[in-house]
Amino acid sequence: MTQPANNSPLDFFWFIPTHGDGTYLGSERQQRPPEFAYFREVAQAVDRLGFPGVLLPTGQACEDSWITAAGLAAHTERLKFLVALRPGVTSPVFAARQTAALDRLSNGRLLLNVVVGGNPTELAGDGVFLPHDERYAQAAEFLKIWRQLVSGETVNFDGKHYRVENGRLDLLPAQERPPLYFGGSSDAGQDLAAEQVDMYLTWGEPVAQVAEKIERARKKAALNGRKLRFGIRLHFIVRETEDEAWAAADRLISKITDEQIEIAQARFLKEMDSVGQRRMAELHGGRRDKLVVSPNLWAGVGLVRGGAGTSLVGSPENIAARIREYQAIGIDTIIGSGYPHLEEAYRVAELLFPQLGLGTKRSAPREVIANEFSVGFHGAKRLQASS
Numbered sequence: 001m002t003q004p005a006n007n008s009p010l011d012f013f014w015f016i017p018t019h020g021d022g023t024y025l026g027s028e029r030q031q032r033p034p035e036f037a038y039f040r041e042v043a044q045a046v047d048r049l050g051f052p053g054v055l056l057p058t059g060q061a062c063e064d065s066w067i068t069a070a071g072l073a074a075h076t077e078r079l080k081f082l083v084a085l086r087p088g089v090t091s092p093v094f095a096a097r098q099t100a101a102l103d104r105l106s107n108g109r110l111l112l113n114v115v116v117g118g119n120p121t122e123l124a125g126d127g128v129f130l131p132h133d134e135r136y137a138q139a140a141e142f143l144k145i146w147r148q149l150v151s152g153e154t155v156n157f158d159g160k161h162y163r164v165e166n167g168r169l170d171l172l173p174a175q176e177r178p179p180l181y182f183g184g185s186s187d188a189g190q191d192l193a194a195e196q197v198d199m200y201l202t203w204g205e206p207v208a209q210v211a212e213k214i215e216r217a218r219k220k221a222a223l224n225g226r227k228l229r230f231g232i233r234l235h236f237i238v239r240e241t242e243d244e245a246w247a248a249a250d251r252l253i254s255k256i257t258d259e260q261i262e263i264a265q266a267r268f269l270k271e272m273d274s275v276g277q278r279r280m281a282e283l284h285g286g287r288r289d290k291l292v293v294s295p296n297l298w299a300g301v302g303l304v305r306g307g308a309g310t311s312l313v314g315s316p317e318n319i320a321a322r323i324r325e326y327q328a329i330g331i332d333t334i335i336g337s338g339y340p341h342l343e344e345a346y347r348v349a350e351l352l353f354p355q356l357g358l359g360t361k362r363s364a365p366r367e368v369i370a371n372e373f374s375v376g377f378h379g380a381k382r383l384q385a386s387s
């Protein structure tokens with residue numbers, strides 16, 4: 001990036017918790033079930049707060065990302081929807097037709113996250129039985145077909161995994177081609193990124209590890225004459241002070257038992273063949289006393305949650321400084337989240353966005369004249385005047 005890091009453009013996305021939400025990890029207390037009405041609350045809040053987009057995850061425990069995004073598009077104005085393209089699980093032609101429909105319905109607000117999958121047990125339940133690298137070979141064919149179709153071409157394809165004769169879309173997407181996002185840390189994953197995707201995503205590893213990873217991806221892309229953009233997926237626990245933030249982090253995992261951690265870590269190691277997941281798990285090794293893995297970067301969520309397992313924890317000033325470090329190595333997109341997602345979206349927007357020059361520029365209220373019913377601005381003006 002040529003601009004100074006703190007002025008570099010930054011897209012700060014949020015997350016729709018389509019598998020449910022809650023105040024504590026590992027506890028039934030204060031949980032929120034996955035309900036469309038709640039997703040709508042989160043989507044409308046983040047749309048108004050100035051987040052440009054949301055990620056909708058995919059998996060056995062998630063509400064379907066396409067159908068949920070279609071529903072949410074009708075209740076939001078600017079928000080973009082990052083939904084999952086699933087090679088192997090859906091057909092590339094069917095996915096291309098869905099792409100056109102959802103992009104048209106949302107007036108060009110569709111982004112695609114290519115999810116090849118890292119859990120062979122879950123994939124078997126979806127009817128996918130290919131080993132890790134072969135899944136990526138299938139994904140490469142899938143994306144070639146999908147890309148040609150959404151670009152308006154007629155497709156004749158005879159590959160190892162797919163065969164299509166005279167495939168075409170009569171109705172094209174609103175965008176020229178909805179952008180492809182993708183996260184996979186293996187060599188095969190990086191090869192796919194280098195050849196076909198626009199935005200390479202990583203879960204939140206320490207800056208040095210992310211730098212090394214994206215440098216490898218950048219070099220592979222250059223060999224194909226291509227340039228990638230880079231994004232990072234992180235949870236956030238932002239509070240007015242460092243102490244408050246770390247207390248909130250401790251509270252979030254305060255109800256997790258050692259047995260839950262053991263079961264979750266064993267499952268991630270036994271069931272999953274994802275390199276990205278292994279890199280996440282290695283950050284803390286399942287130990288509660290090894291959770292601060294670099295300044296302000298905390299691995300507590302990963303004790304029991306697969307996938308994104310790290311959070312930036314701290315004051316707005318310190319978290320903004322950490323974000324600038326990621327920007328300095330080439331990250332231009334953040335996909336954030338936090339428990340619960342509605343409240344934490346407000347905290348990020350109200351505490352962190354001003355540090356980063358982000359968010360909706362709402363018109364400032366005119367000076368409020370205190371009267372018998374109101375001291376104006378929750379009393380702030382009167383307090384200032386008298387102090």
Ligand SMILES: Cc1cc2nc3c(=O)[nH]c(=O)nc-3n(C[C@H](O)[C@H](O)[C@H](O)COP(=O)(O)O)c2cc1C
Nearest residue numbers: 057058115117118183184185186189233274275276
């Ligand atoms: C930002 C990001 C989001 C992801 N979202 C999902 C998801 O919603 N569902 C899923 O099953 N895997 C998801 N993944 C996992 C990857 O799609 C990939 O299948 C997995 O990491 C295995 O790839 P690897 O061995 O190349 O790391 C995500 C990964 C990243 C980095």
